[in-house]
Amino acid sequence: MSSMDPMQTKTIAVVGLGYIGLPTAALLASRGVTVQGVDVAAHVVETISRGQVHIVEPDLDGLVQKVVSSGNLAASTGMQPADVFIIAVPTPLGDDLKPDTAYVEAAARDVAAVLEPGNLVILESTVPVGTTERIAGQLRGHRPDLRFPGSDTETPDVHIAYCPERVLPGRVLTELLHNDRCIGGMTPECAARACEVYRLFLEAECFETTARTAEMVKLTENAYRDVNIAFANELSMICDTLDIDVWKMIELANRHPRVDILQPGPGVGGHCIAIDPWFIVHSAPDQAKLIRAAREINEAKPGFVLEKVSRAIHGNANASIACLGLAFKPNVDDLRNSPALGIVEALGREHGANIIAVEPYIDAAPDCLTQHGVRFADAQSAIAQSEIVLLLVDHRQFHAIERGDLAAKTVIDTRGLWRVDAG
DSSP: OOOOHHHHHHSEEEESSTTTTHHHHHHHHHTEEEEEOSSSOOOHHHHHHOOOOOSSSSSSSHHHHHHHHHHHHEEEEOOOOEEEEEOOOOOOOOOSBBBBOHHHHHHHHHTTTTOTTTTEEEOOOOTTTTHHHHHHHHHHOOOOOOOOTTTOOEEEEEEEEOOOOOOOTTTHHHHHHHSSSEEEEEEHHHHHHHHHTTTOOOOOOEEEEHHHHHHHHHHHHHHHHHHHHHHHHHHHHHHTTTTHHHHHHHHHHTTTTOOOOOOOOOOOOSSTTHHHHHHHHHHTTTTTTHHHHHHHHHHHHHHHHHHHHHHHHOOOTTOOOEOOSSSSTTTTTOTTOOHHHHHHHHHHHHHGGGEEEOTTTTTSSSSSHHHHTOOOOOOOHHHHHHEEEEEOOOOOHHOOGGGGTTTTEEEEESSSSSSSGOO
Protein backbone atom coordinates (compact mmCIF):
# COMPACT_ATOMS: atom_id res chain seq x y z
CA MET A 1 0.00 0.00 0.00
CA SER A 2 1.21 3.49 -0.75
CA SER A 3 2.01 5.77 2.14
CA MET A 4 0.44 9.17 2.39
CA ASP A 5 2.32 12.00 0.74
CA PRO A 6 3.92 13.89 3.65
CA MET A 7 3.26 17.13 1.78
CA GLN A 8 -0.47 16.36 2.17
CA THR A 9 -0.24 15.57 5.86
CA LYS A 10 1.76 18.28 7.53
CA THR A 11 -1.01 18.93 10.04
CA ILE A 12 -4.05 17.04 11.35
CA ALA A 13 -6.83 18.68 13.33
CA VAL A 14 -8.76 16.44 15.73
CA VAL A 15 -12.08 18.05 16.62
CA GLY A 16 -13.37 16.84 19.98
CA LEU A 17 -10.84 15.82 22.65
CA GLY A 18 -12.83 13.28 24.63
CA TYR A 19 -12.43 9.55 25.19
CA ILE A 20 -11.72 8.93 21.49
CA GLY A 21 -10.43 12.22 20.13
CA LEU A 22 -7.65 12.77 22.66
CA PRO A 23 -6.11 9.27 22.39
CA THR A 24 -6.32 9.49 18.58
CA ALA A 25 -4.68 12.91 18.58
CA ALA A 26 -1.94 11.71 20.93
CA LEU A 27 -1.16 8.62 18.84
CA LEU A 28 -0.96 10.65 15.63
CA ALA A 29 1.31 13.18 17.36
CA SER A 30 3.52 10.34 18.61
CA ARG A 31 4.17 9.43 14.97
CA GLY A 32 5.70 12.83 14.30
CA VAL A 33 2.62 14.49 12.82
CA THR A 34 1.75 18.02 13.92
CA VAL A 35 -1.68 17.70 15.54
CA GLN A 36 -4.00 20.51 16.53
CA GLY A 37 -6.61 19.34 19.02
CA VAL A 38 -9.81 21.39 19.10
CA ASP A 39 -12.44 21.36 21.82
CA VAL A 40 -15.16 23.82 22.83
CA ALA A 41 -14.47 23.23 26.55
CA ALA A 42 -11.85 25.69 27.79
CA HIS A 43 -10.93 23.53 30.80
CA VAL A 44 -10.20 20.57 28.50
CA VAL A 45 -7.91 22.71 26.33
CA GLU A 46 -6.17 24.20 29.38
CA THR A 47 -5.60 20.75 30.90
CA ILE A 48 -4.12 19.29 27.72
CA SER A 49 -1.98 22.38 27.15
CA ARG A 50 -0.34 21.63 30.51
CA GLY A 51 0.45 18.12 29.28
CA GLN A 52 -2.23 16.62 31.50
CA VAL A 53 -5.43 14.67 30.80
CA HIS A 54 -9.05 15.17 31.87
CA ILE A 55 -10.03 11.51 31.51
CA VAL A 56 -8.70 8.32 33.07
CA GLU A 57 -7.24 5.89 30.54
CA PRO A 58 -4.18 3.66 31.05
CA ASP A 59 -0.94 5.18 29.66
CA LEU A 60 -2.73 8.16 28.12
CA ASP A 61 -1.36 10.67 30.63
CA GLY A 62 2.25 9.81 29.85
CA LEU A 63 1.69 9.86 26.10
CA VAL A 64 -0.07 13.24 26.19
CA GLN A 65 2.67 14.72 28.37
CA LYS A 66 5.27 13.51 25.88
CA VAL A 67 3.63 14.78 22.69
CA VAL A 68 2.65 18.13 24.23
CA SER A 69 6.22 18.62 25.47
CA SER A 70 7.59 17.79 22.02
CA GLY A 71 5.28 20.36 20.43
CA ASN A 72 3.58 17.77 18.21
CA LEU A 73 0.23 18.19 20.00
CA ALA A 74 -1.33 21.53 20.83
CA ALA A 75 -4.87 22.23 21.97
CA SER A 76 -7.14 25.14 21.15
CA THR A 77 -10.78 26.20 21.31
CA GLY A 78 -10.56 27.68 17.80
CA MET A 79 -10.38 25.94 14.43
CA GLN A 80 -7.27 26.45 12.33
CA PRO A 81 -6.36 25.33 8.80
CA ALA A 82 -5.02 21.77 8.50
CA ASP A 83 -4.51 19.11 5.87
CA VAL A 84 -6.79 16.55 7.55
CA PHE A 85 -9.74 17.08 9.89
CA ILE A 86 -10.95 14.24 12.12
CA ILE A 87 -14.32 14.95 13.76
CA ALA A 88 -14.81 12.98 16.99
CA VAL A 89 -17.56 14.82 18.84
CA PRO A 90 -20.49 13.31 20.78
CA THR A 91 -23.80 12.30 19.19
CA PRO A 92 -26.16 11.99 22.17
CA LEU A 93 -29.65 10.58 22.15
CA GLY A 94 -32.46 13.08 22.52
CA ASP A 95 -35.37 12.72 24.92
CA ASP A 96 -37.44 11.49 21.98
CA LEU A 97 -34.94 8.65 21.37
CA LYS A 98 -33.78 10.35 18.19
CA PRO A 99 -30.06 10.87 17.49
CA ASP A 100 -28.83 14.41 18.08
CA THR A 101 -26.22 15.33 15.48
CA ALA A 102 -26.00 19.01 16.49
CA TYR A 103 -22.39 18.66 17.68
CA VAL A 104 -21.36 17.03 14.41
CA GLU A 105 -23.07 19.76 12.42
CA ALA A 106 -21.43 22.49 14.51
CA ALA A 107 -18.01 20.89 14.05
CA ALA A 108 -18.58 20.62 10.29
CA ARG A 109 -19.54 24.29 10.15
CA ASP A 110 -16.34 25.28 11.94
CA VAL A 111 -14.24 23.03 9.71
CA ALA A 112 -15.90 24.46 6.59
CA ALA A 113 -14.63 27.94 7.44
CA VAL A 114 -10.98 26.87 7.10
CA LEU A 115 -11.16 24.23 4.35
CA GLU A 116 -8.74 24.41 1.47
CA PRO A 117 -8.35 22.39 -1.74
CA GLY A 118 -6.62 19.06 -1.04
CA ASN A 119 -8.08 18.69 2.45
CA LEU A 120 -9.54 15.47 3.83
CA VAL A 121 -12.43 15.39 6.34
CA ILE A 122 -12.97 12.19 8.36
CA LEU A 123 -16.04 11.73 10.54
CA GLU A 124 -15.49 9.34 13.48
CA SER A 125 -18.56 10.18 15.56
CA THR A 126 -21.20 7.46 15.76
CA VAL A 127 -24.03 8.65 13.52
CA PRO A 128 -27.22 7.47 11.80
CA VAL A 129 -26.82 6.01 8.31
CA GLY A 130 -26.62 8.78 5.73
CA THR A 131 -25.06 11.38 8.03
CA THR A 132 -21.72 11.51 6.19
CA GLU A 133 -23.54 12.31 2.96
CA ARG A 134 -25.62 14.94 4.74
CA ILE A 135 -22.52 16.55 6.26
CA ALA A 136 -20.95 16.66 2.79
CA GLY A 137 -24.02 18.54 1.63
CA GLN A 138 -23.72 20.99 4.51
CA LEU A 139 -20.05 21.56 3.77
CA ARG A 140 -20.99 22.21 0.15
CA GLY A 141 -23.55 24.75 1.31
CA HIS A 142 -21.02 26.53 3.53
CA ARG A 143 -18.31 26.51 0.87
CA PRO A 144 -19.79 26.79 -2.63
CA ASP A 145 -16.32 27.74 -3.88
CA LEU A 146 -15.09 24.15 -3.33
CA ARG A 147 -16.04 20.85 -4.97
CA PHE A 148 -17.16 18.02 -2.67
CA PRO A 149 -17.88 14.34 -3.34
CA GLY A 150 -21.50 13.41 -3.80
CA SER A 151 -23.11 15.54 -6.47
CA ASP A 152 -20.02 16.93 -8.19
CA THR A 153 -18.91 14.87 -11.14
CA GLU A 154 -15.42 16.32 -11.22
CA THR A 155 -12.61 15.28 -8.91
CA PRO A 156 -13.47 16.92 -5.57
CA ASP A 157 -11.32 19.56 -3.93
CA VAL A 158 -12.09 18.03 -0.51
CA HIS A 159 -12.31 14.31 0.21
CA ILE A 160 -14.74 12.99 2.84
CA ALA A 161 -14.83 9.64 4.66
CA TYR A 162 -16.38 7.95 7.66
CA CYS A 163 -14.29 5.83 10.03
CA PRO A 164 -15.86 4.71 13.32
CA GLU A 165 -13.83 3.80 16.37
CA ARG A 166 -14.17 0.36 17.93
CA VAL A 167 -12.35 0.52 21.25
CA LEU A 168 -12.97 -0.53 24.84
CA PRO A 169 -12.57 1.99 27.68
CA GLY A 170 -9.58 0.92 29.73
CA ARG A 171 -7.85 -0.41 26.60
CA VAL A 172 -8.27 2.53 24.22
CA LEU A 173 -4.64 3.06 23.21
CA THR A 174 -4.01 -0.65 22.72
CA GLU A 175 -7.15 -1.13 20.67
CA LEU A 176 -6.63 2.00 18.57
CA LEU A 177 -3.34 0.45 17.52
CA HIS A 178 -4.42 -3.16 17.06
CA ASN A 179 -8.10 -3.25 16.05
CA ASP A 180 -8.96 -3.34 12.35
CA ARG A 181 -10.63 -0.20 10.97
CA CYS A 182 -13.59 0.03 8.63
CA ILE A 183 -13.09 3.02 6.32
CA GLY A 184 -16.13 4.30 4.46
CA GLY A 185 -15.38 6.76 1.71
CA MET A 186 -17.86 8.83 -0.26
CA THR A 187 -15.74 7.66 -3.19
CA PRO A 188 -13.09 4.94 -3.40
CA GLU A 189 -10.43 7.67 -3.51
CA CYS A 190 -11.86 9.21 -0.31
CA ALA A 191 -11.60 5.83 1.43
CA ALA A 192 -8.05 5.29 0.19
CA ARG A 193 -6.91 8.70 1.44
CA ALA A 194 -8.49 8.11 4.85
CA CYS A 195 -6.78 4.72 5.10
CA GLU A 196 -3.43 6.41 4.59
CA VAL A 197 -4.08 8.63 7.60
CA TYR A 198 -4.86 5.70 9.90
CA ARG A 199 -1.85 3.78 8.66
CA LEU A 200 0.27 6.49 10.25
CA PHE A 201 -0.29 4.62 13.54
CA LEU A 202 -2.47 1.58 12.88
CA GLU A 203 -0.86 -1.84 13.35
CA ALA A 204 -3.91 -3.70 12.02
CA GLU A 205 -5.81 -3.71 8.72
CA CYS A 206 -7.97 -1.11 7.01
CA PHE A 207 -11.04 -2.33 5.13
CA GLU A 208 -12.40 0.11 2.58
CA THR A 209 -16.12 0.39 1.84
CA THR A 210 -18.82 3.02 1.34
CA ALA A 211 -19.69 5.63 3.95
CA ARG A 212 -23.21 4.26 4.43
CA THR A 213 -21.91 0.73 4.97
CA ALA A 214 -19.31 1.91 7.48
CA GLU A 215 -21.96 3.87 9.38
CA MET A 216 -24.14 0.77 9.60
CA VAL A 217 -21.18 -1.42 10.58
CA LYS A 218 -20.59 0.74 13.67
CA LEU A 219 -24.24 0.68 14.69
CA THR A 220 -24.48 -3.07 14.04
CA GLU A 221 -21.47 -3.87 16.22
CA ASN A 222 -23.07 -2.20 19.22
CA ALA A 223 -26.58 -3.49 18.50
CA TYR A 224 -25.13 -7.01 18.38
CA ARG A 225 -23.69 -6.55 21.85
CA ASP A 226 -26.92 -5.04 23.12
CA VAL A 227 -29.07 -7.90 21.82
CA ASN A 228 -26.81 -10.51 23.39
CA ILE A 229 -26.69 -8.69 26.73
CA ALA A 230 -30.49 -8.38 26.62
CA PHE A 231 -30.75 -12.16 26.25
CA ALA A 232 -28.60 -12.64 29.37
CA ASN A 233 -30.52 -9.98 31.30
CA GLU A 234 -33.86 -11.50 30.36
CA LEU A 235 -32.60 -14.91 31.48
CA SER A 236 -31.57 -13.39 34.82
CA MET A 237 -35.09 -12.08 35.40
CA ILE A 238 -36.66 -15.40 34.39
CA CYS A 239 -34.29 -17.35 36.65
CA ASP A 240 -35.03 -15.02 39.54
CA THR A 241 -38.72 -15.81 39.14
CA LEU A 242 -38.01 -19.56 38.96
CA ASP A 243 -35.50 -19.54 41.87
CA ILE A 244 -32.55 -20.60 39.69
CA ASP A 245 -28.93 -19.36 39.94
CA VAL A 246 -28.65 -17.67 36.55
CA TRP A 247 -24.84 -17.66 36.57
CA LYS A 248 -24.63 -21.38 37.23
CA MET A 249 -27.28 -22.00 34.58
CA ILE A 250 -25.39 -19.92 32.00
CA GLU A 251 -22.13 -21.66 32.91
CA LEU A 252 -23.71 -25.03 32.21
CA ALA A 253 -25.49 -23.87 29.04
CA ASN A 254 -22.19 -22.53 27.73
CA ARG A 255 -20.77 -26.05 27.90
CA HIS A 256 -22.65 -26.60 24.65
CA PRO A 257 -20.07 -26.19 21.87
CA ARG A 258 -22.20 -23.66 19.96
CA VAL A 259 -23.58 -21.62 22.88
CA ASP A 260 -21.82 -18.59 24.36
CA ILE A 261 -24.23 -16.62 26.54
CA LEU A 262 -22.92 -13.36 28.06
CA GLN A 263 -23.14 -12.46 31.74
CA PRO A 264 -26.13 -10.47 33.05
CA GLY A 265 -25.85 -7.25 35.01
CA PRO A 266 -27.91 -4.30 36.25
CA GLY A 267 -28.41 -2.87 32.76
CA VAL A 268 -26.32 -1.47 29.92
CA GLY A 269 -24.36 1.78 29.91
CA GLY A 270 -21.50 3.58 28.26
CA HIS A 271 -21.34 5.91 25.31
CA CYS A 272 -22.13 3.30 22.64
CA ILE A 273 -24.14 0.19 23.44
CA ALA A 274 -26.89 1.99 25.35
CA ILE A 275 -27.28 4.61 22.60
CA ASP A 276 -26.38 3.36 19.14
CA PRO A 277 -29.12 0.72 18.65
CA TRP A 278 -31.70 3.50 18.85
CA PHE A 279 -30.05 5.06 15.77
CA ILE A 280 -30.99 1.93 13.82
CA VAL A 281 -34.50 1.90 15.26
CA HIS A 282 -34.91 5.56 14.29
CA SER A 283 -33.77 4.89 10.73
CA ALA A 284 -35.88 1.74 10.17
CA PRO A 285 -38.55 1.55 12.90
CA ASP A 286 -40.75 -1.01 11.17
CA GLN A 287 -37.89 -3.45 10.59
CA ALA A 288 -35.82 -3.09 13.79
CA LYS A 289 -38.15 -5.11 16.02
CA LEU A 290 -35.54 -7.30 17.75
CA ILE A 291 -33.15 -4.39 18.24
CA ARG A 292 -35.92 -2.30 19.82
CA ALA A 293 -36.96 -5.19 22.10
CA ALA A 294 -33.38 -5.66 23.29
CA ARG A 295 -33.12 -1.98 24.15
CA GLU A 296 -36.36 -2.13 26.11
CA ILE A 297 -35.21 -5.21 28.05
CA ASN A 298 -31.89 -3.64 29.00
CA GLU A 299 -33.49 -0.33 29.93
CA ALA A 300 -35.95 -2.18 32.19
CA LYS A 301 -33.23 -4.05 34.10
CA PRO A 302 -32.41 -1.20 36.55
CA GLY A 303 -36.08 -1.15 37.57
CA PHE A 304 -35.88 -4.88 38.25
CA VAL A 305 -32.85 -4.27 40.52
CA LEU A 306 -34.64 -1.45 42.35
CA GLU A 307 -37.58 -3.75 42.99
CA LYS A 308 -35.24 -6.33 44.57
CA VAL A 309 -33.82 -3.59 46.82
CA SER A 310 -37.34 -2.49 47.74
CA ARG A 311 -38.21 -6.04 48.82
CA ALA A 312 -34.99 -6.23 50.88
CA ILE A 313 -35.84 -2.96 52.64
CA HIS A 314 -39.39 -4.03 53.44
CA GLY A 315 -40.04 -3.66 57.17
CA ASN A 316 -36.81 -1.73 57.76
CA ALA A 317 -37.27 1.71 56.20
CA ASN A 318 -34.15 3.05 57.95
CA ALA A 319 -31.81 0.39 56.58
CA SER A 320 -28.51 1.67 55.23
CA ILE A 321 -27.51 0.41 51.80
CA ALA A 322 -23.92 0.14 50.54
CA CYS A 323 -23.99 0.53 46.75
CA LEU A 324 -20.76 -0.82 45.29
CA GLY A 325 -19.86 0.73 41.95
CA LEU A 326 -21.11 3.69 39.91
CA ALA A 327 -19.23 3.28 36.61
CA PHE A 328 -20.87 1.69 33.57
CA LYS A 329 -18.31 -1.15 33.50
CA PRO A 330 -15.56 -2.60 35.71
CA ASN A 331 -12.24 -0.88 36.36
CA VAL A 332 -12.92 2.50 34.73
CA ASP A 333 -14.08 5.92 35.96
CA ASP A 334 -16.61 6.35 33.14
CA LEU A 335 -20.10 7.18 34.42
CA ARG A 336 -21.71 7.86 31.04
CA ASN A 337 -25.20 6.35 30.84
CA SER A 338 -24.29 4.07 33.73
CA PRO A 339 -27.19 1.93 34.99
CA ALA A 340 -25.40 1.66 38.34
CA LEU A 341 -25.36 5.44 38.74
CA GLY A 342 -29.03 5.62 37.76
CA ILE A 343 -29.95 2.97 40.33
CA VAL A 344 -28.06 4.74 43.13
CA GLU A 345 -29.57 8.08 42.16
CA ALA A 346 -33.07 6.56 42.32
CA LEU A 347 -32.29 5.07 45.73
CA GLY A 348 -30.93 8.42 46.88
CA ARG A 349 -34.13 10.21 45.92
CA GLU A 350 -36.09 7.74 48.03
CA HIS A 351 -33.77 7.08 50.97
CA GLY A 352 -31.28 10.00 51.08
CA ALA A 353 -28.51 9.62 53.64
CA ASN A 354 -29.28 5.93 54.13
CA ILE A 355 -27.52 5.33 50.82
CA ILE A 356 -23.73 5.00 50.80
CA ALA A 357 -22.08 5.06 47.37
CA VAL A 358 -18.72 3.42 46.66
CA GLU A 359 -16.70 4.08 43.51
CA PRO A 360 -12.93 3.54 43.78
CA TYR A 361 -12.19 5.22 40.43
CA ILE A 362 -13.53 8.68 41.30
CA ASP A 363 -12.62 11.04 44.15
CA ALA A 364 -16.09 12.20 45.16
CA ALA A 365 -19.73 11.38 44.54
CA PRO A 366 -21.28 13.19 41.57
CA ASP A 367 -23.71 16.05 42.21
CA CYS A 368 -26.71 13.94 41.16
CA LEU A 369 -26.11 11.87 44.30
CA THR A 370 -24.95 14.45 46.82
CA GLN A 371 -28.00 16.62 46.17
CA HIS A 372 -30.08 13.81 47.64
CA GLY A 373 -27.80 13.36 50.66
CA VAL A 374 -26.11 10.19 49.41
CA ARG A 375 -22.89 9.58 51.32
CA PHE A 376 -19.58 8.56 49.70
CA ALA A 377 -17.19 6.08 51.30
CA ASP A 378 -14.72 3.29 50.65
CA ALA A 379 -16.04 -0.26 50.37
CA GLN A 380 -14.95 -1.48 53.80
CA SER A 381 -16.49 1.48 55.60
CA ALA A 382 -19.70 1.38 53.56
CA ILE A 383 -20.23 -2.34 54.17
CA ALA A 384 -19.55 -1.98 57.91
CA GLN A 385 -22.23 0.74 58.18
CA SER A 386 -24.90 -1.03 56.12
CA GLU A 387 -27.54 -3.71 56.54
CA ILE A 388 -27.89 -4.19 52.77
CA VAL A 389 -25.02 -4.53 50.27
CA LEU A 390 -25.84 -3.94 46.61
CA LEU A 391 -23.08 -4.92 44.18
CA LEU A 392 -23.55 -3.06 40.89
CA VAL A 393 -20.09 -3.13 39.28
CA ASP A 394 -17.53 -5.92 39.68
CA HIS A 395 -14.46 -3.70 40.03
CA ARG A 396 -11.30 -5.64 40.83
CA GLN A 397 -11.20 -4.02 44.27
CA PHE A 398 -14.51 -5.67 45.16
CA HIS A 399 -13.14 -9.14 44.41
CA ALA A 400 -10.97 -8.76 47.53
CA ILE A 401 -13.91 -8.23 49.89
CA GLU A 402 -13.97 -10.97 52.50
CA ARG A 403 -17.10 -13.13 52.49
CA GLY A 404 -17.13 -12.88 56.27
CA ASP A 405 -17.72 -9.12 56.06
CA LEU A 406 -20.99 -9.90 54.26
CA ALA A 407 -22.18 -12.65 56.59
CA ALA A 408 -24.71 -10.60 58.53
CA LYS A 409 -25.83 -8.53 55.52
CA THR A 410 -28.59 -8.82 52.97
CA VAL A 411 -26.60 -9.10 49.74
CA ILE A 412 -27.98 -8.23 46.30
CA ASP A 413 -25.34 -9.24 43.77
CA THR A 414 -26.15 -8.13 40.22
CA ARG A 415 -22.86 -9.47 38.86
CA GLY A 416 -22.62 -12.98 40.28
CA LEU A 417 -19.39 -12.14 42.08
CA TRP A 418 -20.37 -13.60 45.45
CA ARG A 419 -22.51 -16.56 44.51
CA VAL A 420 -21.77 -19.66 46.58
CA ASP A 421 -19.84 -21.63 43.94
CA ALA A 422 -17.90 -18.68 42.52
CA GLY A 423 -15.10 -18.72 45.06
